[in-house]
Amino acid sequence: MQVTRSEIRAHKRKIYISVLRFLLIIRKIHRYSKKGRSEKVRKLAEKNVEIFYRLGPTFIKFGQALSSRGDMFPQEYIDKMSELQDIVPPAPFEEIRKEIEEEYGRPLESVFEEFESEPIFSASLGQVHLAKLNGRRIVVKVLRPGIRRRVELDLGAIKSMKFLFKVLMGDEFYFMAQRMISTFERSIYDEMDYRKEARNLLEISGNLYSREKDLRIPGIYLDLVREKVLPMEYIPGIKITDVEKLKEKGFDLKSLASRVVEVFTTMVIKDNVFHADPHPGNIYVDEDGSLILYDFGMVGRLDKKTRRNLFLLYNALISKDPDMIIDAMIRLDALDPYADRYVIKKGIALALRSLEGQQVSEYEVRELVNFANRIFYEFPFRLPDNLALFIRMYVLMEGVALTLDPEFNMLATVGRILDSPGMRRELITSTLSSEFESIVSNYRAIMRIIPKLDDYLDMQSNYKREDKKIYDYMIPGSILVGSSILALSYPLISAVGFTLSALLFIYFYFK
Ligand SMILES: Nc1ncnc2c1ncn2[C@@H]1O[C@H](COP(=O)(O)OP(=O)(O)O)[C@@H](O)[C@H]1O
Ligand SMILES: [Mg+2]
Known part of the structure; x- marks a missing residue:
């Protein structure tokens, strides 16, 4: 699409104004959320959603990325952002044709026997067309014409406004936003x-086909894969959240829900790459009840050590053992090893109780908050980059599972999955192979987690002298405990995601 200079300037102006409005909205949202005024937060979040729709593809994607940042925004905001639908009107067929012909260097008709001009799906980044190749029905994913330039322009405009993030939101939000934007940038360019998508698909289907039955992933026509065109086997199905149709076919919705969680959890634990985008549009169900997976644009990679530690965290959560949870979180780098173990343990125990739907008295919470306030100088929970995608995955999956089965329980389901012989074997092998390393790191962990109040006091006074700025953000430790309250109001947040992200969120809530 040809765009004139003045159109670009006008578009940039629109972005500048909108990003400013976005920041002002976020500021208000943080204020209202601190006062517990959920209704106001929801209204503002709605306004924000409208702004993103008006700004188009990059911002729709951006809003969806924000929806996985429970550590930056309150839950009401997250909920509204995850409602952002990635539906954009299709590009004119002539532009699509041009794009395809440029990629292959020959007329569309000489590549495909048939090509339907109306897409069956169109979104921010691409659209999907039915076509025919060697007498077979296929689908062709085509990148939206001009989208790369558009994303460049939009991201450039956002980045040129970074200073405003700092001025309006403060250093801490600014640093988080900076990281969030660069992660977003990387992932949108990958998509x-x-x-790249074809490579991911091949890698994942190689892994899955070696062990999963009842699962389908479209084959791809490798010779015809290009940067902007992806021809694939056509596998129609029923969308995983189309409860009516699934019921009509007589499928057992409860077992579909746990099957989804099983496939993705196994991928995380066993493989070095996982499909990180299990939203409803990417999971379908075949005639015979098999799951179909589409869309391998967003994948996550975890190393062996992280995977083993995640396995330990799952197990710890399932056995509801605060000590094990703390150890696993320290190993995952999700918890400061110097943090006072006693207080964290109490907080986690409270969180676990409320996760299970038990009553937690206000008195207990207040007592712990007071105590924590005296102990913690800094918020002890963190969200390492490699875990952010993983959490997002569980949040998405929980949404899908709850649509299928309103009584779905993530912890119990993951528990059943881990209890299978295959999974136990996996843990034993991975533990044995790194036994030595594990002994060493255990030893270190134990040495590190002994609470060192003296060190802390020293550290605090030193930092105060040297760099006051960092410690402007020293926090009441209350946060940790607050997670139990959070669990009461938002029991749907997935269990693992809960421990990592909800704790972070509550920090902002209280701050
Ligand atoms: N191989 C396929 N067979 C049948 N339908 C498909 C296939 N691939 C994609 N689709 C349809 O197109 C939609 C979008 O495809 P997807 O790969 O998720 O694109 P995007 O990356 O834009 O989200 C899917 O939700 C599905 O309905
Ligand atoms: Mg998709």
């Missing part, structure tokens, strides 16, 4: 290269 705009279908050669």
